[in-house]
Amino acid sequence: MPKPILTLTLNPSVDISYPLNHLELDTVNRVSTTRKTAGGKGLNVARVIAQLGQKVAGSGFLGGDLGNFIAKKLSGDNIENWFMQISGETRNCIAILHDDGKQTEILESGPEITATEADDFLDHLEKYLDQIDLMTISGSLPKGLPTDFYSQLIELADRHGVQTLLDSSGEPLLKSLTSLRRPYLIKPNQDEIAQIAGQKIDDLDQLKKILLENPLLSSIPWVVVSLGKDGAMAKAGMDLFYAKIPKIDAVNPVGSGDSTVAGLAYALNRKADVDEVLKTAMTTGILNTLNAKTGCIDASLFENYYSQIVIEKIN
Amino acid sequence: MPKPILTLTLNPSVDISYPLNHLELDTVNRVSTTRKTAGGKGLNVARVIAQLGQKVAGSGFLGGDLGNFIAKKLSGDNIENWFMQISGETRNCIAILHDDGKQTEILESGPEITATEADDFLDHLEKYLDQIDLMTISGSLPKGLPTDFYSQLIELADRHGVQTLLDSSGEPLLKSLTSLRRPYLIKPNQDEIAQIAGQKIDDLDQLKKILLENPLLSSIPWVVVSLGKDGAMAKAGMDLFYAKIPKIDAVNPVGSGDSTVAGLAYALNRKADVDEVLKTAMTTGILNTLNAKTGCIDASLFENYYSQIVIEKIN
Secondary structure, three states: OOOOEEEEEOOOEEEEEEEEOOOOOOOEEEEOOOEEEEEOHHHHHHHHHHHOOOOEEEEEEEOHHHHHHHHHHHHHOOOEEOOEEOOOOOEEEEEEEEOOOEEEEEEEOOOOOOHHHHHHHHHHHHOOHHHOOEEEEEOOOOOOOOOOHHHHHHHHHHHOOOEEEEEOOHHHHHHHHHOOOOOOEEOOOHHHHHHHHOOOOOOHHHHHHHHHHOHHHHOOOEEEEEOHHHOEEEEEOOEEEEEEOOOOOOOOOOOHHHHHHHHHHHHHHOOOOHHHHHHHHHHHHHHHHOOOOOOOOOHHHHHHHHOOOEEEEOO | OOOOEEEEEOOOEEEEEEEEOOOOOOOEEEEOOOEEEEEOHHHHHHHHHHHOOOOEEEEEEEOHHHHHHHHHHHHHOOOEEOOEEOOOOOEEEEEEEEOOOEEEEEEEOOOOOOHHHHHHHHHHHHOOHHHOOEEEEEOOOOOOOOOOHHHHHHHHHHHOOOEEEEEOOHHHHHHHHHOOOOOOEEOOOHHHHHHHHOOOOOOHHHHHHHHHHOHHHHOOOEEEEEOHHHOEEEEEOOEEEEEEOOOOOOOOOOOHHHHHHHHHHHHHHOOOOHHHHHHHHHHHHHHHHOOOOOOOOOHHHHHHHHOOOEEEEOO
16 A cells, blocks of 8 residues: 655645625625635645545644644545644635626735754654655745745655655755755746746747756656646657647636646655556546635546546657 | 722723735735734723723623733733633634725624533623622623613613623614613714614704703713714713814824723723713723724823813703
């Protein structure tokens, strides 16, 4: 039986969504239905992995009463709680859904992590690393942490033989590509690839060339670039693949990238071959877009979509 | 030494305020400073009473992690926790402060109180009634409670010799005026007086006449009608008074009515005479408007403003 997968969410949130026919500014708006969920990209990853029937744990920082709220939600979602308590208070993120499809969001920055808490987290995490083979890291860094904090986590995991899947952007992503110990997989979008390569990307041929030749990318075993409705291009080792997906009627695309990471983690944790890994990831990505709830899939539809994915080797 | 005062807040909230230079619709707005406080009119009353140096307790319904958040804030504010736990989750209320003085609020309706919880609350409250002489009730009723629930509480308090100050509106206020046992004091605004009297109020002479002659009001020992910057008109027994206040530069008028209730409760609980009661209430109301924090006063300024209030008997 495969070991549990660990997903990291360093800056989780209690997400609140307010459906309003009309948002009236400068006055009082009353809402009678409110949804409060455990949010953060890594928690989406964890939920989808749990829905695939795989043991999964979540870690990161939780604080205060909103931290307790998330802890309770984890157990309801079959996610083991490996979070560390901090002195700050876990944040809220607000989404107001109003006026025929408008989505106005207010994102709190969240608590600042102290230097002591950052150090403690490395020790905290190390206790769990011998129980797992694979760990995902998703999202942005909370305030107070150095931009190479993900690199520190990846290095620690590597020393324990744990592979890391990193889905981040900006400085933390760039730092991880230039460290001595690197992530096993990254999932940049086309903008992030352009930033890494330092050049615009106009077509798939250019993307192909960058994936094969850019030294920052060629040193990473797995690079998966989502192309939205056009599927994905992936580098596994020195081989390039194109994953073609069927046409789908998306209900809610939010969290689809996280769900793709969940599929990648699930298949890689089972030592699946390249074909299976890519097909699994495309399928979980699709299943998320078919679901109204972010970071949720209906696993009973898995086989149906899995069989429709076509993987081509393109180098 | 006077007994503690009890303030009721049946539908408290964790109030969140988001200061934003500009609220951009249909996109992501990031906030770095966020204030989360224990909200609800009765909790404003309690805070001001505590700041006057008087022992005070708060009661009502608390549930879930936001309920725990409020419980912690109470102890930080020197308010004794006499709240009852419920199965539902305490609500959030959001205020977005944006674009040069605009205030866009989103108010959740809050948890529904079950019939059993409503019954239990009467028993819960009764345990405390022999420890107090005076209780305030502020704000609207949570979902699930009958519109005469405040009347039931007032009757229960009355049977234990506890006087009740009611600051509510609509059906719950009207019901309390037609029950057999009535509140000792109500604090309607001019709109509410008009609703009770079933007629528009154009000037102070008309207000005077209604206060003296309307049978629903003449049966209530104390009726205090705030006139904003013009002070207040009050009926105490069969006597009418006008309270004149000095000109002030208001910083934050929100919570000023609650602070006035705090002053009324404080003075009545000390068996002060009519003059003192009205002067105290006007002073706490003013001190709240001078404070940036809602439901907060600087008690060291008390004497200064108290000495500037003029009370005239006008009948």
